[in-house]
Each structure stands twice: as C-alpha cells, then as structure tokens.
Amino acid sequence: MDDVQLGTFNTNIATDRYTCPEYAAREREAIWKRTWQIAGRVDDLPKPGDWKKYEILDQSFLIVRGKDEKLRGFVNACRHRGNALCIAETGNAKRGFLCQYHLWSYDLDGRLKGILRENLAGPIDKTENSLLSVSVDTFAGFIFLNPDPDAESLHEFLGDDVVDLLEPYHIEQFTTVMDVTEAIECNWKVVMDAFEEGYHINGIHPQLLQVLHINPKTARYRFFDNHSVAMAPFEVAGASEQEQVEGMLALPETFPGTVAVIPRFQELLAPYQDDNGKGTFPDGVTPRALLQQATREVLTGMGLDVSDLTDSQMVDNQGWVLFPNYFMTVRAGECHVIMARPHPDGDPNRCIWHVASYMFVPQEFRDAVRAEAIVVDTPGSHKYFEALQQDYEQMPRQQKGLRNDRLDHMTLVKEEVVIAHFHSVVDRHMSNAAKR
Known part of the structure; x- marks a missing residue:
C-alpha cells in the first residue's frame, strides 16, 4: 500500500455539507440516485x-x-x-x-x-x-x-483492484451474526468519517489501546477512483512481547471471530512460555506471527479457503471504504460493516445507520448462529458492544457542534487522510452532477 501524503486531498471540509438542507437535496440527485x-x-x-x-x-x-x-x-x-x-x-x-x-x-x-x-x-x-x-x-x-x-456496471464501479483484493476473503460464505438498523441524530457523513480514522481511539476507545495502535508511520493506504483501503498492523507500538500476548488473548471481547482461534494460538505459544506463562521468543518468532499461523490453520480446518490471503490479512484489520456509504473492517474469517444513509425525511441532521457483522461458520452451525435483523425504534434502547456503543454516543455530539453557524469548516490532520479522500470523492460526484 502507498504512503500517501495528506496534502494530496483537501484538508478543510466545509461544515454546511453536514447541516444544509439544500446541500442534502443536491446529494440526493448527485449521489443517491446515481451510485451503487x-x-x-x-x-x-x-x-x-x-x-x-x-x-x-x-x-x-x-x-x-x-x-x-x-x-x-x-x-x-x-x-x-x-x-x-x-x-x-x-x-x-x-x-x-x-x-x-x-x-x-x-x-x-x-x-x-x-x-x-x-x-x-x-x-x-x-x-x-x-x-x-x-x-x-x-x-x-x-x-x-x-x-x-x-449506470455503469457494478464491476466497473468497484474496479478490478478492489475486486481482486476482496475476493480472496470469500465474504460471500460468511454468516450474518449481527444486524442492527437505527435512526441516529447525525448526518450520514459523520458516521462515515467516524470509522475512516483511528485518531479518536485514544479519546473514545482507550480500552482498544491494549491490542490496536494506529501509528501514522506504519499505517498504509491505497486509494482508488471511488474507494479506499487502510491497513495498520495489529500490534501495540512499544509494548513488550508479553503485553502483546495478553492483548491478543483478550481479542474475543472485541473481535468475536477470534474465539475459535485462541485455543490454537495458546498451543503455539506454549513452547515459548515458562511455568508462569511468561514468554521468551527467539528471533523470527513473534506473537503476531503465531496468531497469524493459528488463524490460517483454524480457518482452513473449518473449511474456509484462505490460501490467497497474506499473513497480514489473517489478523490485521483492513479498513475498506466503498463509496458512498459502506465501511468494513475485514480480516480472515470475519468482517464488521457500518453503513449510513440519509434519513427518509431528508433532514441532514439525521440518518439511518446500519451495523452488521459477518463470520465464517461451518455449514452445520450457520442456522444456529445466524442473527435476525433488528430495527431499533426507541433511541438508546439497544446496547452495542463497547467500542460501537462509544461511537454511537459520540456521533450526535459532533453533529451538535457542526450546527454552529460560525464553524464553517473542519480541519483534518494526517491520520485522517481517508476522510480527506472520501470527501474528495463526494466533491467529484457533486461537481459531475452539476455539469449535467
């Protein structure tokens, strides 16, 4: 993936695109009536x-x-x-x-x-x-x-590179294990922005710092015509190997697909641990590499073909943005999806967000784990898992701030380059529609 500089895209994002009814009406014509x-x-x-x-x-x-x-x-x-x-x-x-x-x-x-x-x-x-x-x-x-x-064909819209990179995950074989739709008090782009950067993890998700560290120096991005993907290594910068292990053993709390992998991971760790569970790893062996090996072995044994996925793709979250309203973190065997669309009443300060998780499950267990779709009618009545609940509570707070008249733009930092790219695509679609 390329190390793209933020200056490639506009870093000042006008706030009226989140709050202005006239802008929302133009989005209806330029984006929602014209995109896949x-x-x-x-x-x-x-x-x-x-x-x-x-x-x-x-x-x-x-x-x-x-x-x-x-x-x-x-x-x-x-x-x-x-x-x-x-x-x-x-x-x-x-x-x-x-x-x-x-x-x-x-x-x-x-x-x-x-x-x-x-x-x-x-x-x-x-x-x-x-x-x-x-x-x-x-x-x-x-x-x-x-x-x-x-419309152009879906394949043309996605592009060969996107198709080639995503096909090896075999997401079509995954089973829906969470499916929740709810109206939320913010613009649909506030939802997209929130999941396109890890800059907010320290402030909103401090518990994730044990297992995930977004470092601009190691993060890599790839930008396509309409879409993008970002990758950050699944490791904690500066943490000891023992701390890495402890963080990985806690993965199921946030990433349910790792439940089946942890036992094999522990087996692979055992030769390097003393009686107290403290690990010493020789050169060339790391907790991350062992987790990658365990993931590949377990998923293969379950019947998922992961032969075309890299070791990185076994455990590292690849954060995909498919324009206009789809965000997905995917690793071998599981993916978590956020989608947002304008509220049916057209109010730019509201939207419908849809959160879903998909996992690879052997055929004989799929009916048992498949989740029914939930539509939340009473705001706040549905409790999401911890990190998602934190985002759910944060996004309306941002919308309240964006409605202040004197705040005419947002200013992005380097770690928000994916947001900058996303809005460049919004701008292009809006501009193209205006020329028709």
Whole structure:
C-alpha cells in the first residue's frame, strides 16, 4: 500500500455539507440516485419469489429472486396509477406482484400479466407497462442496487483492484451474526468519517489501546477512483512481547471471530512460555506471527479457503471504504460493516445507520448462529458492544457542534487522510452532477 501524503486531498471540509438542507437535496440527485449502494445480503432472498424492499430517501425499490434464480430490481410502483406494490419490508411473491388498488398484476420478471376487466380497459399495451427496472448485481455476498437506469456496471464501479483484493476473503460464505438498523441524530457523513480514522481511539476507545495502535508511520493506504483501503498492523507500538500476548488473548471481547482461534494460538505459544506463562521468543518468532499461523490453520480446518490471503490479512484489520456509504473492517474469517444513509425525511441532521457483522461458520452451525435483523425504534434502547456503543454516543455530539453557524469548516490532520479522500470523492460526484 502507498504512503500517501495528506496534502494530496483537501484538508478543510466545509461544515454546511453536514447541516444544509439544500446541500442534502443536491446529494440526493448527485449521489443517491446515481451510485451503487448495498441493499442487503444475497442470502436474504434464497428462494424464487423472495423479495425485499430497499428505500433511499423518498425512492422505493423492490429486489426479487425470479424463477430462474436471478435477482432483479424494480421501482416499487404500479404502472397504472403509481400505487406502491409492497409496503412490508420483505416477503415471498410466488405468483408475482399484485397491486391492491386496482388489481393489476406482474410476474417475477416485472412483466404486466393481468389487468382487471381487461376486455373493458381500452388499448393498454402490456409490453409497454412492465415494472420499471433498476440495476441489481452482487459482490462478496452483498446485493447492490443502482437507481440510475444508465449506470455503469457494478464491476466497473468497484474496479478490478478492489475486486481482486476482496475476493480472496470469500465474504460471500460468511454468516450474518449481527444486524442492527437505527435512526441516529447525525448526518450520514459523520458516521462515515467516524470509522475512516483511528485518531479518536485514544479519546473514545482507550480500552482498544491494549491490542490496536494506529501509528501514522506504519499505517498504509491505497486509494482508488471511488474507494479506499487502510491497513495498520495489529500490534501495540512499544509494548513488550508479553503485553502483546495478553492483548491478543483478550481479542474475543472485541473481535468475536477470534474465539475459535485462541485455543490454537495458546498451543503455539506454549513452547515459548515458562511455568508462569511468561514468554521468551527467539528471533523470527513473534506473537503476531503465531496468531497469524493459528488463524490460517483454524480457518482452513473449518473449511474456509484462505490460501490467497497474506499473513497480514489473517489478523490485521483492513479498513475498506466503498463509496458512498459502506465501511468494513475485514480480516480472515470475519468482517464488521457500518453503513449510513440519509434519513427518509431528508433532514441532514439525521440518518439511518446500519451495523452488521459477518463470520465464517461451518455449514452445520450457520442456522444456529445466524442473527435476525433488528430495527431499533426507541433511541438508546439497544446496547452495542463497547467500542460501537462509544461511537454511537459520540456521533450526535459532533453533529451538535457542526450546527454552529460560525464553524464553517473542519480541519483534518494526517491520520485522517481517508476522510480527506472520501470527501474528495463526494466533491467529484457533486461537481459531475452539476455539469449535467
């Protein structure tokens, strides 16, 4: 990965993009109606006829699995008088979709197949009144949707490098172990910014300093046309080897995927430990290397192909930003995802955040660990794991500060280069839309 200087991107970020209704309205046209965005997981729709609704601001879409097993997307509106076909979040339409207003019906391919009292309806051309289609595709087990009828392909949007770097993790084989959606009192970009830097760990997550240290001198970044990835070694700078071991043994508290790895890690440690558990490691052997070895062995034994992943990718968190609203930390066998989208009411001071975790689990255990989706209706009623709860409480505080009129910009530091890149992509999309 490249050591990119912050000066490559703008470090002064105007605050009106977080608070201004007019800016939010322009984002609707420039970003949300024109970019690929994640609308769910492929295994949300396992059977023909399974469908789910995806909404962004005031736009509503349906994604359905056809009889041919293909996923398709449609505007959630009857072609007769625009009635919403589906109000629920998900369901199964084995016989297709039926508009409850005037009983027009559509098959799973979106074709108009039935009209009430068709012999009296007049000259209605069914072929010209199919449901309006939208682009749908999949990658890494996620369903992507783009409202733009002229959208570039998903592969083009992601780019060859992103696809090549993420495919070896086999995220499509992971099982959902957490899935929570909640309205939160901040702009969607405040959420994205919060997870694009580790500069706040000392202030907000001091407990993580035992196992994770974001050092600008060792962090590496790679920036793509729309996306980015950052990597920081999973180690504590200046800590003794024994402190490293203690931190790694505490990993399951924050990273549940390491639960299965720790026993093998302890076995690999044993030859280097005395009767009191104190370790002495020869040249070429480190706790981090042993954790990498344990992770590779355990996941391989569980049936996950990690042969194309590097030792670093076994344990080091790779922090991915897929524009516009997807952040993921991924390591071999598990990933944790944060997504944020504007609130449906259009208020720039509110958004919907979606947090989810995915882990590789052997087939026979997947149903037992799969998490049901939770939608939180009462703010503060859902308790996240410690670090996530700390972010949840912090982000609305930032939004309150951003609303002060005299604060016209934020000033970024070197450790926030990913935020700077993200906003450069926002700027480009906003500028391109203005030129149309």
